[in-house]
Amino acid sequence: MPPQGAIVAVLATAGLASSFMYTLVVPIQAKLPELLDASREDTAWVVTITLLVAAVITPISGRLGDMYGKRRIVLVLVAVLVAGSVIAALSHDIVGLVVGRGLQGAVTGVVPLGISILRDVLRQDRVDGAIALISATLGVGGALGMPLSALVTQYSDWHALFWLAAGLGVLVFALVLLIVPPSVLRTAGRFDYVGAAGLTVGLTGILLAISRGNEWGWASPAVLGSGIGGVAVLLAWGWFELRTSDPLLDLRVAVRRPVLLTNVASIAMGFALFTSNVAYPQVLELPAPAGFGLSLLAASLIVAPSGLMMMLLSPVAGRLSRTLGPRILLAFGAIALIAAYGYTLLFSQEVWQLFVANVLVGVGIGFGYAAMPMLIMRSVPQSETGASNGLNALCRSLGTSTAAAVIGAVLATLSTPQDGMQVPTAAAFQLSYVLGGGAAIVALALALLIPQRPAPEAHPSLPH
Known part of the structure; x- marks a missing residue:
């Protein structure tokens, strides 16, 4: 078997590629109607279709991984990413781009599958730290991908974004094929x-x-x-x-108290994370007096430290999980998010203050996202890890999608005319921070209600 560190590194790279797809089109989103000669309502599907496919494919691919081999399904999902990226790169109309972006969304399933692979192949003392690292890629890829996408768009044709995604997919496919061992644990039955x-x-x-x-x-x-x-x-x-x-999903396992509470907390954590992804970049980019008037690239660099914090904290999260338990780790993550939004409500007059807030968001999501798959895998049979992690990822997606709609509605409704366009008011951003902090409070309450240890009959054995 290849070195365990190499397996973790490859799966982390796959996770980065997956989360990069969410921010890939951010730099060109406002220009899509002009670039594609289409209405703004039609071009909104370039983002919407990716969210829909990601949410649907994640639990389904988890079940397929349990049945037919997790590495095999990871390779299929990455191949679909490459195909979608090539289609989008060759497209000059809305239909081709929407089809390509939909296929790109399928790659989201590689993160929960990767986490399940870690449980199958790593020594027990390495599992928690590795899971924390893979979980961190959910935020890191998006945070680092935004400035990268902005840079590519600034100096090249927008099609280059999708050629970049295709090349990244080919690299990930080769690395997974060469380094990640085939799955030997399979679930019997029919799909x-x-x-x-x-x-x-x-x-x-x-x-x-x-x-x-x-x-x-x-x-x-x-x-x-x-x-x-x-x-x-x-x-x-x-x-x-x-x-x-x-x-497809064993709902009797899904409604066990630790699993159910973790999944509902995941919705709240997803909402709290995406609130910052929607509100902070907008306030940084809007012209004064509503915002700070930064360019997309500059705003992306202010937001990026949240992703870096997630990556840096992954080994710390692994150690804290082993010593204090993932339940306390999830509570720490929620507390950090509460602190981030509380800080922003009091201090958001300078760019550096939003930088600090993003660092706190990174701490919160880094701990919270690391804890959730650990809680799930301590509470489900080993034959259910792929599907159960897929369901947990789906819950995070529901939280982020809800935040995008709710915070978008708040910023659109509480707006005022400025320079010929409607811009969100200070009260709109304040309410957004309150909603993000409220979601984090809900996540904290749910974390404290999760049993300290799963029921003996539900507790699976971990690999040694």
Whole structure:
């Protein structure tokens, strides 16, 4: 078997590539209507489709990994990323770009699969630190990818972003193929196609309503139909999953107290993270007096330290998890986020103060995101790790998608005319910080309710 450090490094690189896809198009998002000769409503799908595909594919790929081998499914997802990147790079219209971005979203499933691979192949004393590092890549790739994307866009044609993504995908595919060992732990049974279809339809309805609510109108028939229809489909899906012999997700495992509380806390943590991703860059880029008037590249560099903190804290998170337990680690992460938003409410008049706030956000997300997969894997059978980590990643995606819609609505509603355009007011940003801090408080309360140790019958054995 290859050195364990090399396996961790390769899976961390795959995680960075996955999270990079979220911020890949940020530098060109405002220019897409002009670049593609399309309406702003149509170009919004360039972002929306990635979120939808990522949310749907993550739990499904986790189950496929449990059944057919986690490395094999990672390779498939990375190959889909490469195909989507090439399609987008060759596209000059909205249809090709949306198709390419949708295929890129599939790569999100590699992070929970990578975490499950670590549990299968690493020595027990290395698992927690490695999981913390892979979890950190969820924030690091986005934070570092934003200035990189801005730099590429500034000095090259926008298609170069997608050629860069394709090259990164090819590199990750080769590294995984050469270094990550094939999975030997498999779950018997057949794949639940009906469950996969039901989950896809239900999640698509809910996420469509959340992500397009601002644009379509929260009381519009399209939003209400999508949201209510999605909930109804998921209720029917849950009924079916509890009665089928080989469910896509074992909901009896998912409703165990440690798993359920961790997943709900993941929604709150995702909301708290993405609140900073929406609010801080906007206030940095908006012209005075509403903001600081920084360029996209300069604003990206102020936000980037949050990702660096996640990476730097990963070995610390691993040690704290072993000594204090992942439950306390999750609580520490929530407290750091509460401190970040509390600090921003009091001190946000200077650029350096937002820099400090982003560092605190990095501490909070670094600890919180490291703790959640550890809590999940201590509470589910080893045969369920891929699907259970996929469900946890889905919950984080629900939190980030909800934050994007809610904070976007707040900033759009509480706005004032300035230089011929509507810009958010100071009160809009203050309310955003309150909502982000409130989500962190919810995450803290849920962390404290998680049992210190999982029930003996649920506690899986870890590799030695």
